[in-house]
Amino acid sequence: DTGVSQDPRHKITKRGQNVTFRCDPISEHNRLYWYRQTLGQGPEFLTYFQNEAQLEKSRLLSDRFSAERPKGSFSTLEIQRTEQGDSAMYLCASSQLAGVGGDTQYFGPGTRLTVL
Amino acid sequence: LAKTTQPISMDSYEGQEVNITCSHNNIATNDYITWYQQFPSQGPRFIIQGYKTKVTNEVASLFIPADRKSSTLSLPRVSLSDTAVYYCLGPRYTNAGKSTFGDGTTLTVKP
Numbered sequence: 001d002t003g004v005s006q007d008p009r010h011k012i013t014k015r016g017q018n019v020t021f022r023c024d025p026i027s028e029h030n031r032l033y034w035y036r037q038t039l040g041q042g043p044e045f046l047t048y049f050q051n052e053a054q055l056e057k058s059r060l061l062s063d064r065f066s067a068e069r070p071k072g073s074f075s076t077l078e079i080q081r082t083e084q085g086d087s088a089m090y091l092c093a094s095s096q097l098a099g100v101g102g103d104t105q106y107f108g109p110g111t112r113l114t115v116l
Numbered sequence: 117l118a119k120t121t122q123p124i125s126m127d128s129y130e131g132q133e134v135n136i137t138c139s140h141n142n143i144a145t146n147d148y149i150t151w152y153q154q155f156p157s158q159g160p161r162f163i164i165q166g167y168k169t170k171v172t173n174e175v176a177s178l179f180i181p182a183d184r185k186s187s188t189l190s191l192p193r194v195s196l197s198d199t200a201v202y203y204c205l206g207p208r209y210t211n212a213g214k215s216t217f218g219d220g221t222t223l224t225v226k227p
């Protein structure tokens with residue numbers, strides 16, 4: 001399978017704990033995105049990388065959130081001191097920025113976070 | 117922030133053609149228009165992308181008028197398995213990668 005993969009698929013944690021999610025993009029893709037999606041809403045942009053550089057962060061991304069893409073391949077999203085409001089599906093997407101054409105993003109299956 | 121507008125929900129019957137329209141008044145010159153399909157507990161799946169006029173692939177057609185302020189996703193002969201949420205991906209800031217999803221259109225296909 002050469003699609004975007006995310007790990008874990010489900011995470012249950014207690015309020016105040018730290019959690020880390022991993023995303024493995026499609027291998028030749030240079031852009032990687034993180035989104036958050038709550039029930040009944042569309043995905044909300046959190047941040048994106050072009051290669052290893054984090055180029056944009058949403059205002060939604062508080063200081064408790066940090067994302068890395070150390071070698072321009074996989075990425076991690078860490079949430080520190082989780083709160084119940086962090087409960088959501090966290091989606092990762094990747095794309096290959098080309099000279100022409102739109103930025104077509106391919107999504108992973110998501111990580112469902114539940115904060116108790 | 118640039119935003120798209122879609123109908124919240126639509127109903128259809130098996131075998132019918134379904135057209136979902138999205139408004140994106142703030143689209144920039146270099147923006148493409150992309151549509152995604154999402155089933156419960158799954159990530160969005162790319163359906164089709166276009167810049168102007170008409171694009172067709174094996175699952176859908178995309179119609180974009182000359183002013184590009186709207187687009188229409190056309191699904192021919194829908195089946196029960198097409199029941200899903202459909203998102204029109206909004207314009208992004210020029211030179212940035214931020215992509216804005218709206219709340220999507222929930223399509224329910226009935227037998």
